[in-house]
Amino acid sequence: MRAARSKIAARAPAHPGATGPRRAVRLLVLDVDGVLTDGRLLYGARGEELKSFSVRDGHGLKALRSAGIEVAVISGRRSAAVRRRCRELGIRHLIEGAEDKLAAFVRLASRLKVRPAQCACIGDDVPDIPLMRAVGLSYAVADAHPAAKRAARRATALSGGSGAVREVCDLLLAAGGRKR
Ligand SMILES: [Mg+2]
Numbered sequence: 001m002r003a004a005r006s007k008i009a010a011r012a013p014a015h016p017g018a019t020g021p022r023r024a025v026r027l028l029v030l031d032v033d034g035v036l037t038d039g040r041l042l043y044g045a046r047g048e049e050l051k052s053f054s055v056r057d058g059h060g061l062k063a064l065r066s067a068g069i070e071v072a073v074i075s076g077r078r079s080a081a082v083r084r085r086c087r088e089l090g091i092r093h094l095i096e097g098a099e100d101k102l103a104a105f106v107r108l109a110s111r112l113k114v115r116p117a118q119c120a121c122i123g124d125d126v127p128d129i130p131l132m133r134a135v136g137l138s139y140a141v142a143d144a145h146p147a148a149k150r151a152a153r154r155a156t157a158l159s160g161g162s163g164a165v166r167e168v169c170d171l172l173l174a175a176g177g178r179k180r
Helices: 002-011 055-066 080-089 101-112 126-134 146-151 164-175
Strands: 027-030 070-074 093-095 119-123 137-140
Touching: 027 101, 027 164, 055 070, 055 080, 055 164, 070 080, 070 101, 080 093, 093 101, 101 119, 101 126, 119 126, 119 164, 126 137, 126 146, 137 146
Parallel strands: 027 070, 027 119, 070 093, 119 137
Antiparallel strands: none
16 A cells, blocks of 8 residues: 555656646737637727727736746737737737738747747637647637637636636746746
């Protein structure tokens, strides 16, 4: 009995929680529509595009960057509202109009000298799936398309635009970001 116990102990990591994939995350990549927002596109009278963002998501993203985890936004669309939100949050890596999000991510990761295994992403729909498969840790928001949920490693409890991003930020912070 004692021998069996010691075998189990030998297989267990020395510091559970310190060796999981979240511990190694250096870059979090976000989709915009359906992740940072609820996915709805609102158009004003002059044709301007309006989006609503979660203030709580913003606090989480700032905390993440303070902990040494970089944040990037890769969107298939172009939006002045997104550019403004990224400026507010100090997000320096915004790629807009990305028809191929995986290709955009690979170029960015190379430039930042991070391996895909050190990256996490949050997505909500089919265009995010190749990126989800490339990174070390992928999340689909709670209200993601079923195909994106199947492709992602995990699903958030909260929906896009309603705290899903903050939820992932808190998980990554709890796992321990790199201290600056
Ligand atoms: Mg989306």
